[in-house]
Amino acid sequence: MDLLSNLSLGLHMALAWPQLLAAVAGSLLGLLTGVLHRLRPVTMIALLLPLVPMLDTGVALILLVGIHCGARYGAAAAMLMTQPAEPGVFGVSPLAAQAHALTIQGRGAAMLRLGAVAGFVAACGGLLLIVLLAPPLTELAFRFGAAEVFSLMVLGLVGSAALAGGSLVGSLGMAVLGLLLTQIGRVPQSDLLKQGIGVIPLAIGLFAAGEVIINLGRAAQARRERIVPELVAGRWPTRSDLREAWTAVLRGTLTGSVLGLLPGASTMLAAVSSYGLERRAAAGPVAGAMGPEAARHAAVQTTLLPVLTLGIPSSATTALLVAAMTIKGLQAGPLLMTGQPSLFWGLIASIWIGNVVLLAVGLSLAGVWDRLLTISYRRFAVPVLLLCCFGVYLGGGERAIYLTAVAALMGYFFHKLRAQVAPLLLGFILGPMMEENLRRALQLADGEWSVFASRPLSLGLLMTALLLLVLVLLPKIRSRRQTVFREEG
């Protein structure tokens, strides 16, 4: 059996001490990121990016993927326990409000434990889908010529803009801006820009340092945003909770696994869709909270599938994974699985191990998160700032630091204009690969641009991108899209 031998290969790699340690550390770090006030997984991954050159390839990727998956569980804790902030500005999200109501009833710790189990079940479901779909998808990807790869990347970019929050045209603009930034430094221009823009200063500036400014700016507005009730520790979910939740968890796992494959803010889309599903089924409050929880976890796992098999990241965090692979001289895409099978399957096995860790921590420590949640962002603004500086300086020296300062300002002003940074980063990561494939496709076709339309697979991908744009612009879907992304608030 191919599958079993692959999995045993993966486990063999993942169970070595360094890899095991990386999986545990990544999950715990991710968990902490999710729980702490206003730190995001993409920030944490950006901060760790400078470490990548010093680590073994497998260890580095396992660490980053662990953060990607672990942050979800922490975020669930934060959502359960905090008062949905800023009513009237974005509209209170019904899901968060309902989750918070459960905590007020003294069921917070029980719900967190149930959430840990739901998340684990969903993660297993999502991983199963990856394991089943990865080999055929990889095979498909090998049949792609340069034209198809280019069209697929166009679809990925358009999809990430269409399914991100904010205005569609604005997000497309951000993606194009990301592509343009990769063009800097191809030909000698000014001294500062001669070597182009590195991904580490850009990512750390836009996400980590930019967020420091954003959050300190928020604190300056002096408003207590969250009200954290005390968790009643030592409570476990009851049998009736389990009975109420299990179908919702299975439904959520299925919804999340499938929706996670979409580009853009697919985890949020998964949670909101699952919540709508439970509402329609007139499910109780516990099912209404656990279904979306499962959907979110499942989606977090399956967002990795397009990156690992096709090399197309769909979110800012997965884009940084591609950047980490590039730093290590690996090419994200079908070559990963065939060329480095032990790395590929080891990564999958590590994600599973990380989820076991999350389950154990979630079940045992469900009563202590409230203390972490009350830490204000101001406390770690300075440590984050110093980490940004050291990380960038070690990788790129003085020039990279100045780029980071500029990127941080850009990150703040994009935030002020509600412009989406994720499409920009995606464009920046995909840019060089798109250009290479564009050149190769044109070369093979003697400069005929029609090559992208005359090859059926390529045409299909481009038409899908076009269809996506038209769909998002339809009034009915447009208003629904706005309600979905209100959750982002």
Place this chain on the structure above:
Amino acid sequence: MKLKSQRDFWSGLMFVLIGLAFAWASTAYDFGSSAQPGPGMLPFALGLLLALLGGLVLFKSLAIESERGEPVSEIAWRPVLLVPVAICVFGYGMPRLGLLCTVPVVTVLGMLAAGETRWRWAVLAALTATVVAWAVLIQGLHLALPVWPTVVR
């Protein structure tokens, strides 16, 4: 003329200006042929595309009504100015003054950005940050970072 959405107006304007700047700058380079695009072709095309998208956003901001005019909220000048300054000071200071002099300055700047005005706390944080950075990075990881100012070295 009244703006229908301030946010869209400024992002549209930003896209148009950046797009046109790229397109204009790329005219200095070879466009190549369709089979072999030169270095000027892609930035030119992408710049025009960005300017076009920016034009759409700009048009929307002037023509289509939005909720409450989507104003750009107040800019928090203190962190906006101090955080980039702190980052630049780090970059300028490290190769010239070394870790032991740069980290406390950057820490104090960061504390100021965070609105901490009590000097006792800022000094305490600066000392802690310097000792931790020195112990972890220099003693622990043996990273090749300058520790002392160039004058002393």
